[in-house]
Amino acid sequence: MALITVEKAHLAFGHHALLDNVDFALDSGEVVGLIGRNGAGKSSLLKAIAGVIRLDDGRINTKGDVGVAYVPQEPEFKAGHTVFEAVAEGLGALQQLLTDYHRATHALSDPSANQEAVLREIDQLQQALEAQNGWQLDALISTTLSHLDLPADTLVEDLSGGWKKRVALARALAAQPDVLLLDEPTNHLDVAAIEWLETLLKGTQVAVLLITHDRRFLDNVATRIVELDRGVLRSYPGNFSAYQTRKAEELAVEEEQNRVFDKFHAQEEVWIRKGIEARRTRNEGRVRRLEEIRRQRAARRERVGQIQFRLDPGERSGKLVAELEHVSKGYEGRVLIRDFTTRILRGDKIGLIGPNGAGKTTLLKLILGEIEPDSGTVKRGTRLEIAYFDQFREQLDEEASVADTISQGNEFVEIAGQRKHIMSYLEDFLFSPQRARSPVRSLSGGERNRLLLARLFTRPANVLVLDEPTNDLDIDTLELLEDVIAQYPGTVFLVSHDRAFLDNVVTQVIAFEGEGRLEEYPDGYQDWVEARARMAALKPQEAPRREKESDKAAPARAEKPKPVRSKLSFNENRELAALPDEIAALEAEQATLNEKLLDPACYRDTPREAHAWQQRVEEIETLLLEKLSRWEELEARR
CATH class of the missing domain: 1.10.287 (Helix Hairpins)
Structure with missing residues (x-):
């Protein structure tokens, strides 16, 4: 049953037709991936369905009282709102009730507050929320904030663009719409958040129309792929691989x-x-x-041209690119990198994996010599020529034209010994002469990425540093970039949350495992996932096996004149043996508390207990991280 239908839609900017007599229908329960080249009109179609812009001609019909939630690439929020208030914005009259209840429950832990007055207010709010089924929505908001790792009481205006995108996503999910329109939802999300969103979309009955160039994401969630090409929509049943x-x-x-x-x-x-x-x-x-x-x-x-990449590897670097020995680095009391040792050789293609803020960019800066470690040493190789793709686009002058950004006052560029006019070179990156004269500030996200790549590739480099290069790039461009990097003879450092891109490009990964601990794994992202799963499966069996090996070796050690002492003390061995049971007990307690918190009645009948349970769940999360880290530390020393 179609919830939204688009009939004979026409939309053009100037002489360029984005939608040319387009028909489209979105059925209940579908997850439709909308793909196409940058500039093809995907975001415009989404905006038209959301009612943000009007079609030049044609109709968009929404069935009955179907609720539609739209998450744009650049979301907007009301000034002065906290994250919780922003997420509750889409709930109408319930927003103020939930905001007041959230504030009142926090006041319970404030010793200076009038506890009796607070309890009276909570009681009144509970009755109002119960009458409007607000408990379920409150639990949904809390769960969504937790999975997206959003701080409920932080002002939205203090967040970066990536975190604002998370807030907008949480706001749309909390509104419980019938139709969800998502424009690049995976941009700025780390892998854990992307996988949570995948699970959510696979389990929902909401109709979803989303724009993304994340191929693994499309494979995992899409039930249909729709391609927009030169104003025409073509539909393909199944996921991205089927397409x-x-x-x-x-x-x-x-x-x-x-x-x-x-x-x-x-x-x-x-x-x-x-x-x-x-x-x-x-x-x-x-x-x-x-x-x-x-x-x-x-x-x-007149078809959209194929982007052309060409990398100049420059002079060959020395065999050693960088060597790190017992390197540690932290900021404001937080350790990002702890006692890390590695050697990076010419030709390595290294993917850096970890959640946002884990320290991936910090590690790159240490390797490149932009910052120095707090302890340890970093030795850098010889004849290094570095090209750096910056995820924050800080290298672009907003007021300069596209052509001036590349030319730096010259009419020609030289790539791998070949001289090329600047306009011809920009056409290789799909910038028309008219677009080449436009200022950088007028470019879309995908165009900015293409421009940054175009500038990056004008200079010879034997070390290529790509910090989130895949955001906003269309699938054709991604696949070509993969091929270019695979054939590139130099060294590559890649920070990306695009799992397919990592698998297709890197030869090894450095994973940020938490608490400043870094581990190296061969091959790509999927190999890292499988390696971690194998290690997790083996851990419960390791302790008994090692104990038996220790018993067998004991007589031989006793005969030696100088017995070899265990790396762990007696107390540390006892601690290691007790840790699995302690971790299991904490996980069981956490599961019990989460089950209680899912019951809306607990917020109404026992608000103090509910608040205490929430605090305990957060304490358990911290304790689990500490105990798991300690377990790994002791196991490594055995």
Whole structure:
């Protein structure tokens, strides 16, 4: 059953048609991935469905009282709102009740507050919330904030763009819409948050239309792929992998049709050019047919071009790129990197994996010499020529034109020994001459990324540092960038939450495992996931096995004149043996408390207990991290 239908939609900017007589329907329970080149009009279609912009022609019909929630690429919020208030914005009259209740429950832990007055206020708010089914929504907001790691009491205006995107996503989910419109929802989310969103979308009955270039995400959640190409929508059932198979078949058929068409076109051109003979035996119908063939051929040539990347590897670097020995680094009392040792050699392609704020960019700056470690040593190789792709776009001057950003006052650029005019070079990155004269501030996110890559590739480099290069890039560009990096002979450092991109590019990963601990793994993201799963499965069996090996080796050690002492003291061995039971007990307690908190009645009947349970769940989370870290530390020393 269609919740939203789009009928004969037309939308154009200038002479460029984004939507050309488009029809589309979104059914209940569908998760539709909308894909296409940057600038094809995907965001415009989403805005039109959300009611943000109007079509030039055509209709958009929404069934009955269907609720629609829209998350744009650049969300906006009311000034002065906390994260909790912003997330509750979409709940209408319930927003103020939930905001007041949230504030009142926090006041219970304030010793200076009038506890009796607070309890009276809570009681009144409880009755109002119960009458409007507010408990379920309060629990939903709390769960969503927790999974997206959002601080409820922080002002939204104090957050970075990436965190604001998380708040906008939480706001849309809390509204419990019938239709969810998401524009690049995975941008700025770390892998854990992306996987949580995948689980949520797979388990929902909400109809979802989303724009994303995250292929793994599309594979995991999409039930249909819709491609927008030159104003036309084409629908493909299934996930992204199914789309790729169908698309490859279509392209093969199209290539054969074009071959036959081009042969026929050549024959007709020969006929019309026979001059006097053609005019003497003139066939008006045949001439009109040739004119139509020429128009069709011109239309084929007007397709969006294929972006062209070319990397100049420059002078070969020394075999050693960087060597870190017992390096530690932290800020404001928080350790990001603790006692890390590694050697990076020429040709390594290293992916950095970890949650936002874990220290990935800090590690890159240590390797590149932009900052120094708090302790340990960093030795850097010789003849290093570094090109740095900055995730925050700080290298771009907003007022400069696109062409000036690349040319730096020159008319030509030289790439791998070949001289090229600046306009021709920008066309390789899909910037038309008119667009090349536009200021940087007018560019979309995808265009900014392309511009940064274009500038990056104008300089020779044997070390390439890519900090979140995949945000906003379309799938064709991503796949070409993968091929270029795979063939690049230099060293690559890649920070990305795009799991497919990591798997297709890197030869090893450095993973931030928490508490400043870094571990190295061979191959890509999926190999890291599988390696961690194997390690987790082996851990419960390791202690008994090691104890048996220790018993067998004991007589041999006793015969030696200088017995070898255990790396762990007696008390540390006892601590290690007790840790699994302690961790299991904490996890069981946490599960019990979470089950209680899912019951809306607890907030009404026992608000103090509910508040205490919430605090205890947070304490357990901290304790679990500490005990797991201690367990790994002791195991490593055995």
